[in-house]
Amino acid sequence: PRASAAARRRRARVVALAAAAAAVVLALGWAVLRGPLRRQPALDLSTYAVFPFRHAAGVRNAWLDGDGCARKLQDAMSRWSDVRVVDGMRVSDLWARKEPHTVPEALDAARSLSAGRLAWGEVFPAGDSLEIRAVAYEVTKPTQPTRQFVIRVGPSTASLDSGFMALADSILLGGNRDRDHAETATKSLRAWEQYDAGRSALDHFDLRGAEQRFRDAIAIDDAYPQPHLWLARTLSWGGDAKPTEWRSDAAHALALARVLTPRDSMHAVALLHLADGRMREACASYRSLLATDSLDFAAWFGLGDCNARDTIVVRDARSPSGYSFRGSYYTAVLAYRRALALVPSYHRAERGAAFQRLSRRVLFTEENITRRGAALLPDTTAFTAFPSFAADTLAFVPLPYRLNALPTPPATERDAVRWSADTYRQLMEDWVKAFPSSADAQGGYSAALETSSAVSGSSAPIGDALAAARRAVTLSATDSARARRTAAVVRLLLKMDSLPVARALIDSSLRRWPTPDPHQAGYLATMAVLTGRAHLGATLAARAAADSEHVPFVTLTGRRGVYPLPVTASALELRIYASLGGPRDSIRAAFMRTSRQIDTWIPPAGRADARQALFRNAMALAYDPFMGRAAPTVRAGPDQLFTMREALAKGDTAATRAASKALALSAARFLPGTMGTDRLYHHATVLLALGDTTAAVAQLDATLAALPRVRTILTEVPPQAGAVGRAMLLRAQLAWRTGDRPTAERWTRAAYVLWSDADPELRAPIDTLRLQLGLAS
Template identity: 45%
Template sequence: MLKVVDDLHSRLADALGARYTLERELGRGGMSVVFLATDHRNERRVALKVLRPELAHSLGPERFLREIKVAAGLAHPHILPLFDSGIAGGLLFYTMPYVAGESLRDRLIRQRRLPVADAVTIARDVADALSYAHDQNIVHRDIKPENILLEAGHPVVSDFGIARAISVADASRMTGTGIVVGTVDYMSPEQARGEEVDGRSDIYSLGCVLYEMLIGRPPFTGGTSTGQARAVSQERREIPVEVDYAIEVALAQSPSERFATARDFVEALKPPEATSSEHRSKRWRTWGAVAAAVTLALGTMGVVLVPRLLRAGLDPSLYVVVPFGHRAGAAPKLISGDQCEALLVEAFGRWDDVRLVDGLRVHDLRSRRGRDSLNLADALDMARQLGSGRLIWGEVAQFADTVQVRAALYDVRRGGATIRARSVTFGADARDIGTKFRALADSLLLGHMSTPEAAGGMVGTRLLSAWQSYEDGRSALADWNLQDAERDLRAAIQLDPGYPHANLWLAQTLAWAGRPIRDWRAFATMSGRSSAMLSIRDRFLHLADAEYRQACAEYARMLARDSLDFAAWFGRGECQTKDRLVVRDAASPSGWRFRASFQSAADAYQRALELVPSVHRAFAGVAFTRLTRLFYAEPNVFRRGYALNPDTAWFGAWPALLHDSLSFTPVPLADLFTGKRGTIPPSLNAALAHNRDRLRAITLTWIHAFPRSPDAYEALALVLESLGELGDTSNPER
């Protein structure tokens, strides 16, 4: 009989009851969940972290606990000590002091950019802690703002030795799980490649953190880069040259070109009067060779993709806006080509009769081609592949304190003939940027459409800093980096709480991340301040208020307008999955049935996940578990439901296969838990195999679109493992 997995909190509380009392959850990540707890033996409050059960099971406890004891011996004013560790209820846990302050991440969300003196002081204190740990042959492996806590304004580094314990425990097993320890935005190139690391990897990660404290974003969002990060002094002129140099050295791609020790990093970050003149004159000399090697490597990775839309006719009423090119080669400081695209898309959205290609599909295609600045030939090729008969593309350049944007409307069916070209300029304060882009959109469409009534501010905020955070969030969302998208959109809302665009897309990001409705409902409500977003807000609120039929009707109307809309397909799956109402049905073996069909929901989810293959990045690593639960591809996942009879009665159902279709027959929840005769369908195993085959089809689509993506291959490996085919050398597509 299948065993239902107990709630993690309940399991831990029962096992630790005599020693610790769990008060509440403080947070969670890809590898662990952290609770605030009371340590009865020592009469103190602690932060108790527990590894996720699937991770603990794959690692094995003995080696993990042995390695974590090494880190418990660290004693430094800027290192959060480890109090205790062990096994409870089959779960691996460890405890640390509870810091009542905030993390560096919390402060960055609140301020986005820190004063230079504060940022440098924090970096020097953390580097001093790293120097001490490295002397003990302990490398942190996961330096990031979340792991730097601020206690009375002073930084303390948490989770020291935890990443090492996980890595060593995983490597010690004959069948390693291939767990990737670290966070991509702060991970050194050698760590990302899975190579052995030393203290210089931590120096790279701290360089990324210092860069973010000063600029408001990591140097390489979405993962490590083989290029050179933009100098911090180019974006903030008040940053001293010594700090600029220290970050440049810390972020060197090769470990041999970084500071040899964290102590050297500390010395380089000393105030200008304490910094030697030789540091001022020392500059980097190898970037040209590195860039040339990278260019050659990228040239060998080109993949020619021919989507089905290319074979279809080009739709003359379908417009596509693609990221603009940079006339001088590098993006201007104020606005990039990607941001020009985003502003024009929102400007064109004021017209009800202008059909635009889904922006997620545009960025999905661009990510397959590479992230370099586009030229006109590239833009026209993208338009053809997306089936669009009309292209809007242009270039942006900056001259002193003036930015010039030139845009044109092209007829793709006539080989890219120019229909109309316009340009706008604005000053460095960008105070009128929204008005200028609305005027640009109007002038490009003039003669084809009647000008609509003003639909409120297109940019949605009067604060440039809030808009910049919003754009960073939208860029992260286009790359399916949901964690960074949430961070940047929250930063925008922190600056301007009434910013409707940021509220809307934060609600959407949290919903796509599978967060509970209570986490995003308030943001969806706030987005209604913009009349242009009322219909989108209403779809969210239908879901939040359990008005699932109304939500499904809205998504059906979206699909009637655009059958290739990712959000509509995924939303259609959501509104049917979340509808858990059980109604009487005399034809059902139990006398009950679910009102909503999960078969239809699964079809909608699959359509969305195959339509935009770059979405696989959102399900990388531990997040893939959410996908297996979404499709009921795990043996311990059942469908919950309720009936109003008139009192609420709870039901559950295991998946079954009926004539090649997935079905659920609800039975009273108590009968399901006790395994009462007839509650487990004979076709349960066949249904699980059916659902895993569906996941195999989805992950294969991802690999065909992104043949060099480790995340896509990891997803397929997890599916094949569940099917018992991981070691099978035959064709996985059979």
């Protein structure tokens, strides 16, 4: 009995488990069967369901009924290659089974057809014509506000075709059919959408965003001319692209000009002339455009470009040198100013960077800057010219370029610089008045006031420049912009002799951004150098290697060197240590590390050129005989400081004195502050090495006195920043040696403000002076 009872219990458990398993299987099967019944069909927002139109008040027309309206609209929408329309047979089937009568019913019907959008409407009689009213719905958003599109058509085939094409385009494009009829030039809705987004980006002066959208449109439909034209135009307006970079797009637009407006075709011709270097023909095209519309911003801008970008030098018997530039910078300035007067918001493009590039191209706001040119091929003569000024006109007289013998600046160069600085200030005033809440406008206005102060020698504008620079920092939207503009505030504080405030701002900036992006890092590296922190500066400079703005290396032929990131980063570290003259072990280590990186990353054929570009400046700043032995192919070229350092190391005092005299004569031609602070400081050290202490003292006094007028690169270029504290320290040391205690105390205190937390090896001489003067506490 016990066994039979146990057996019955086991059988009961088996039956129960089997029943449970069966229940699970049934449940799973029901779920599997039920899933497809409940799952909603996937909706495609690029698919339209077009339903037969209703007739108002039941009125029907003999030549076009509701089904005919749907068919005409379906055909018109199908012209777009990436728009899908639900098969009319499927719609007819749905209509036959259950015709929807309300909007919710119609949306459910469209959803059942997997359509993400619905077009439906009504037909109204209007005399001998019909008024067609259509509404587009997004199926997933039934409560979203809708827009009604209306056309009127007659019984002719042409009227019907054009009317329904217009209706389809209005529905698909959202009514945006006013950009040069560009929608008629492509069959791709996606291409049109990208093009229209590019034009919208330009409306907000977002050149980078517009460029990308136009490229996206071209990638979708390469035979679409408008994106090609506007991409070429956008690249020209940005100011940093070479004309050859937009040649292909200008050529494409011109090849497809049959669907461009006549005026756009003329613009395409002018842009192609620019790209091919036919500047004279480009100017003629832009003048023709302006003859029929004097308010054409693009034509005025183009007229400025064809003059500013024309580097050709031609023979000219009327010129003092027998040569003249074919393009006129003066005309370019006037044309650009006219364009900016028509569209002041252009200043906002790329946060002001586009305008800055534009102004640097034609406005010479500092001395010792030349315009370069070349003869027409096959003549390969290169030319250079300083700006001059006569009869209220900016001019350039080109002379053949010789590497080791730059021409002497004309007597009116300073007048030309003043005119350019004044023009720049006026443009910035217009900008800041139009956009007082723009960080870029405030920053540009500050820079213009600073330039005006440097050129005029008046310190009056500096206070206003500082106030504008601080407003620019406050209004900045990104940390990169804040770091860049903070560097400008630091520089202005130095010019106002507010060293403690400048130092405090540097310290807070370095604490605020401990892991900066490459753009920030370049400015922070210079701040670190200004305060004598070589190791921190080197770390930041290496981080900045990924940002081309902070990569300064140029070959003797004037080419900008572009090298692998490890090479660039190591060379920038070397530059920081050389800018501060130490620590000596760090200079040597960085030099050898850069040399190894060159050997690792650069093919043998390019290594000599790379060493020339990467080592020349460091060897001029911190020459050591081991550098000459390690890199014997590096030559000084026209660099007088390098020449002096090398000759001095070799004991050739005659060559040192000759180069020293040449540098002194060169510096004497310019306004105070124009010659780099680093050049003047290092020249003073050479004078000391030659035993001319009096000349060295005079040089240092002039260097420090010129700080209020120093160039804007002071807080952008590490060698400039490094020379400030070193000049103060050396002047204090010389004053101590000659018993001039007031001067020694003055510059020791100033140097200590900047370098109180400098690297120990660099700070040691200041600590010694403070002990000698009894300033240590």
